[in-house]
Amino acid sequence: GARSLSMRAVLVDKPGPPDESMRLAHDVPVPQAAPGELLIQVAYTGLNRADLLQRMGRYNPPKGASNIMGLEVSGLVKQVGPGNVGMASRFRPGDRVMALLAGGGYADYVNVSAELAIRIPDTMSLRDAGALPEAWLTAYQLLSFVGSIRSGERVLVHAGASGVGTAALQLAKQLFGAVPFATAGSAEKCSLAVRLGAERCFNYREQPDWPAELLSATSSAGVNVLLDCVGAAHLGANARVLATDARWVLYGLMGGADLPPEQASSFLGALLSKRASLIATLLRNRPDEYKARLVSEFAERAMPLFESGRLRPVIDSEFPFAQVAAAHTKMQSNANLGKILLAVNPQLELEKRQEL
Numbered sequence: 346g347a348r349s350l351s352m353r354a355v356l357v358d359k360p361g362p363p364d365e366s367m368r369l370a371h372d373v374p375v376p377q378a379a380p381g382e383l384l385i386q387v388a389y390t391g392l393n394r395a396d397l398l399q400r401m402g403r404y405n406p407p408k409g410a411s412n413i414m415g416l417e418v419s420g421l422v423k424q425v426g427p428g429n430v431g432m433a434s435r436f437r438p439g440d441r442v443m444a445l446l447a448g449g450g451y452a453d454y455v456n457v458s459a460e461l462a463i464r465i466p467d468t469m470s471l472r473d474a475g476a477l478p479e480a481w482l483t484a485y486q487l488l489s490f491v492g493s494i495r496s497g498e499r500v501l502v503h504a505g506a507s508g509v510g511t512a513a514l515q516l517a518k519q520l521f522g523a524v525p526f527a528t529a530g531s532a533e534k535c536s537l538a539v540r541l542g543a544e545r546c547f548n549y550r551e552q553p554d555w556p557a558e559l560l561s562a563t564s565s566a567g568v569n570v571l572l573d574c575v576g577a578a579h580l581g582a583n584a585r586v587l588a589t590d591a592r593w594v595l596y597g598l599m600g601g602a603d604l605p606p607e608q609a610s611s612f613l614g615a616l617l618s619k620r621a622s623l624i625a626t627l628l629r630n631r632p633d634e635y636k637a638r639l640v641s642e643f644a645e646r647a648m649p650l651f652e653s654g655r656l657r658p659v660i661d662s663e664f665p666f667a668q669v670a671a672a673h674t675k676m677q678s679n680a681n682l683g684k685i686l687l688a689v690n691p692q693l694e695l696e697k698r699q700e701l
Contacts, residue, residue: 350375353689354413354452355669360402363673367400369666376411376449376456377424381431383459384424385442388693389475389663390415390450391508392676392685394574394597395629400673406448407630415450416629417478419443419471421693423454432459441465443474445482445636447629451669453689460637463644466652471694476658476684480508482636483596483628484516485643487572488523491626492594496522498569501559501586503527503579504599505546506534508684511659513572518542519655520647526559526568528579530679537682541659549579556585567591575600581608584615591621659683663691 354373357366378384396414398404406412422440425433436442436459444462449455465474487509488494500517504510505527517525519542527538527546535546545562547555560567567588573579578600583593593616604612616623628636650656661681664672666689676685 352453353666355415355666356413357400360400363400363670363677367669367673369669373413373452375454378426378433378456380426380428381433381459382426382456383422383433383436383442383444383462384426384454384456385418385420385444385462386423386454386693387418387450387452387689388420388471388691390418390687390689391476391479392672392687393417393479393508394599394676396451397673397677410447411449411455413449413451413455415448415452415455416446417444417475417480418446418450418455418689419465419474419477420690426459432462435459436462436464441471441474443478445478445640451687451689458633458637460633461640463640463648466648468652472663472686472688472691473658473660475686476508476660479628480684481512481516481647481658482639482643484509484512484572485647486628486639487594487596487626488513488516488521488570489642490639491624492570492572492592494521494523494570497524499524499526499563499566499588500570500572501526501528501568502538502543502572503575505529505538505541505543506682507574508659509572509574509596510538511541511683514538514541514543515656516647519650523570526562528555534682537659556582559586563588570594572596574598577601577603577605580604580612584612587615587619587621589619589621591619593621593623595623595625596627661685663688666690 351372352375442462444457502513514525517523527543529535538546567586571593573595574597576598661683663686
């Protein structure tokens, strides 16, 4: 029935503050599933920093992707693309799925390559599943594909109470057997990080010399992998805590991109003396083949740990679809612990359960 319908979707008319830039339109054409794709009726979509940047005109979607924001969804398969080809042949209308997107999640319907969809276990709600794809696949990519984490290594996760941070701490300890540490901006956020597996969490606002405390906690050895979404603000501190042959993985610039001139020489010197690697990465603009391999490996290795209860999504709050501006405002204030969700069609949860 989706073919003849219009749908709701959040559109950005102009870059700006949340309450001035976005509107909920009701007459957007429903996309159609091409061969190898699924059309998903969206139950929940998660907010990500990339959404805020896109709203402000600073992060355009990749070529060919939807201009609508939203990098992850949970929901029900509405249509399977013509021909039932490839991975799409494994799905049927009505299946509960979550999916990684290049865009389009802030809408009633979204189409996606079936290779980027994961079947939701019976033990997991659509709500919890809506908090998984972008944050957890990003965290898995940072630790495994990029950071090459090994059992017993020490990893530092900045923004430990964020969506990616809460995922990375759990994956590092429960899946990869690493020893995680974290930074965060409040005692409450640090408490959450420790509950999720961090050996120590350092409140950078109250512990300005947190690198010294981290080095003390690691017997001066430092960390083997550093997951950095901050950038320039922690430049010197990061260089101090690197172990020999460490991998510094840069995936965001919340603390700015301009390097302080007075730190430039010491920064490069630290990298050289420690034989450290600085690796920059993004997930959104990766080719579908890369994302498909990531989704497949994550589904095989990590999803069983959700079913056993060793991993769990951390959800801060849920906003009705029409309150998207309020959801953006909360994320922009850095007040969230874990994921912020938009409830697009939350009734799908009850409808599916009643059907079963």
